[in-house]
Amino acid sequence: ALIIPQTIIVDEKGQRVKLACVNWPAHLQPAVAEGLSKQPLDSISKKIVSMGFNCVRLTWPLDLMTNDTLALKVTVKQSFERLNLLDDVLGIQTHNPKILNLPIFNAFQEVVSNLGQNGVMVILDNHLTTPGWCCSDNDLDAFFEYPNFDPAVWAKGLSKMASLFRNVTNVVGMSLRNEPRGTRDYPNLWFK
Template sequence: MGFNCVRLTWPTFLVTNASYSSLTVEQSFQRLNLTESLAGIRANNPAVVDLKLIDAFKAVVSSLGENNVMVILDNHVSKPGWCCDNADGNGFFGDGYFEPDVWVDGLTKMATMFAGVPHVVGMSLRNELRGPRQNSNDWYKYMQRGAEAVHAANPRVLVILSGLSFDNDLAFLNSRQVSLSFARKAAFEVHWYSFSNGQEWAAGNPNELHVAVNASSASSSGSGDGRGMLCLDVGADGQSVVTNPCRCLSADNSCDPESQWFKMVSSTRSVAANSMLAELPVKLGSSKIRSL
């Protein structure tokens, strides 16, 4: 399929709450009445069905490595469930299910668990911070704490920080940088979807809005400040991860698109607006793990 990295999501409670971590895959799917999906897992990956959830997660990570696919562990939510909503209790530090100490404990446990796994190359601290409680002061306070916890438990992984407003906004970094004890391994992610400005697209002039949204995206993501965009590749020894500025961001006949873990689509848009990464979900119920 032409990609070499998967952003694999996990909920905090998977490693901090025994009522979840003690469940098997079968029990979890039965609780949610996902009978059709469970049947698919039985047909394609029968060895996974009776595993505890965390062991099934480890099996997926292991299979990705066996197929030369790098993994970024993404803390998606605290309480398992659909993401994302402003009022789902998972949005920002202090929300109903998002207790900072528990979150840091979860990051530490997950970073420790995969500390010796070479193809686990990064950890994203939290997906799409959001909601009425969000503010930049708490962002710095807790994201820096989470970053340090991951680094202490696993010094070799990249530490990836997301922004505010469903990760549409990193503009606050223009006036204040993060303060970390380590260097050259922190990265920032920004999410920009076609529906990120949904109401504006519905009511506005598409041509005018296209220009305005592109300019806003470049400003709020910080991608227009010359820092460049992160690309990952595996070193010649097969054990190291090479991080370089992204190539193939514009028409370049000398560039090999297969050398990167995402695909660029030909467009007249700016480089900043074209920095979206393609997320390719893996469905356990419909594909064999070994075929990834």
């Protein structure tokens, strides 16, 4: 018989916690958490709690950790403007003016912080390498042995993300990579 060990998550008091997570994408072309042009960040966080969730799987592109120009020199406003998403710029200016002129990574930190202020745990999910739509069977950066997936860059990005959020108490986990996909033999690739 196969015996699978059970993992139990406990809070700071040693009480068992069951995760009830919702997905919040921040890995698409703007590299900013979706919906901030439609509602205030705090309203979104409170809505997550009111729907019975205690956790967010917050997606992020590897470039957020490995491309300092994107992460630290491009503001939220600039990110949306370069994609010609001018209505979203106006929406963020209306609903979340505090983040409009922040660098993209700082806006990501604001989302994590606000979720924490509302008692929501976060699992940081590395979704893909370059901001964009994910996922398909012919995705070029899906995982090991794909032409646009560099294991050294991936490990560097994961390490940097873990270091930056290591003392953020509402960050309770990190996914290593979203949904291995395509036609490769993933179990054997892991052992290489």
